[in-house]
Amino acid sequence: MKLYYSPGACSLSPHIVLREAGLAFEPVLAPTKTHKLPDGTDYYTVNPLGYVPLLELDDGTRLREGPAIVQYLADQVPAKNLAPANGTLPRYRLQEWLTFIGTEIHKSFSPLFNAAMPDAGKQIYRDRLANRFQFVDKELQGKDYLMGDTFTVADAYLYTVTRWSKPMGVDLSAYANLLAHHARVEARPAVQEALKGEKLA
Structure with missing residues (x-):
């Protein structure tokens, strides 16, 4: 491959x-x-x-x-165990997370990478990201990973897009669970x- x-x-x-x-x-x-x-x-x-x-x-x-x-x-x-078995409700939960990360977080970062986007426009997307990260932070309460105790492909995706926060001026300091998740994933060999x-x- x-x-x-x-x-x-x-x-x-x-x-x-x-x-x-x-x-x-x-x-x-x-x-x-x-x-x-x-x-x-x-x-x-x-x-x-x-x-x-x-x-x-x-x-x-x-x-x-x-x-x-x-x-x-x-x-x-x-x-x-990187994804639950096809046809099970947990698999649809995984797809729910992948879709959310792709459409609500990943795509909200896109305008921030655009040099032609005015600062006022970028702030709208930073505010939107803050709202989405607040939701994720709440969902991670008491869990090591998005699906519970097991690392899945959704965690790899969330980690990847969360890495863009600092260079794009998105403050994550208010989201302790999200930051803990980021550190936990990053520590994996x-x-x-x-x-x-x-x-x-």
């Missing part, structure tokens, strides 16, 4: 999951600014959308979108491996 990634981008989530799963893969740097792969290939010829992550399977099949990729990876190694692999450690 190949994982097309850009350091610190949302592709860090499936990168973490690949390490947690112990699956063999080749990381391929796909810079989001230049869209040029290390061999000079135009990344748009691999993914017409131009963004990461993209997972290429050994047979050449390509899978886009982080929440789909991490569930696929989790299902390759069910014994690792597989997460440290992924960070080192992307030169983020």
Whole structure:
């Protein structure tokens, strides 16, 4: 398998999951600014959308979108318990979290990365993120991870997007449970491996 990634981008989530799963893969740097792969290939010829992550399977099949990729990876190694079994209510709870993180947190950060966005506009999204993080903080009360005591692919995604808070001026100091979750996930050996692999450690 190949994982097309850009350091610190949302592709860090499936990168973490690949390490947690112990699956063999080749990381391929796909810079989001230049869209040029290390061999000079135009990344748009691999993914017409131009963004990461993209997972290429050994047979050449390509899978886009982080929440789909991490569930696929989790299902390759069910014994690792990175996702509940398909068809169960806990699996739908996991999908609920992945959707929430993707639409309510991830996409709320997007305008903050846009240099053309006025400061007043950015503040609207910072306020929205504060509201969403307040909700997550409450949900994490008394739990190690989003789904309870077990680390899942949703935790990898939440950790990834939460990393953007400091550089984007989003204050998390009021959310003790969220900060504890972030530290707990970051301490995992597989997460440290992924960070080192992307030169983020």
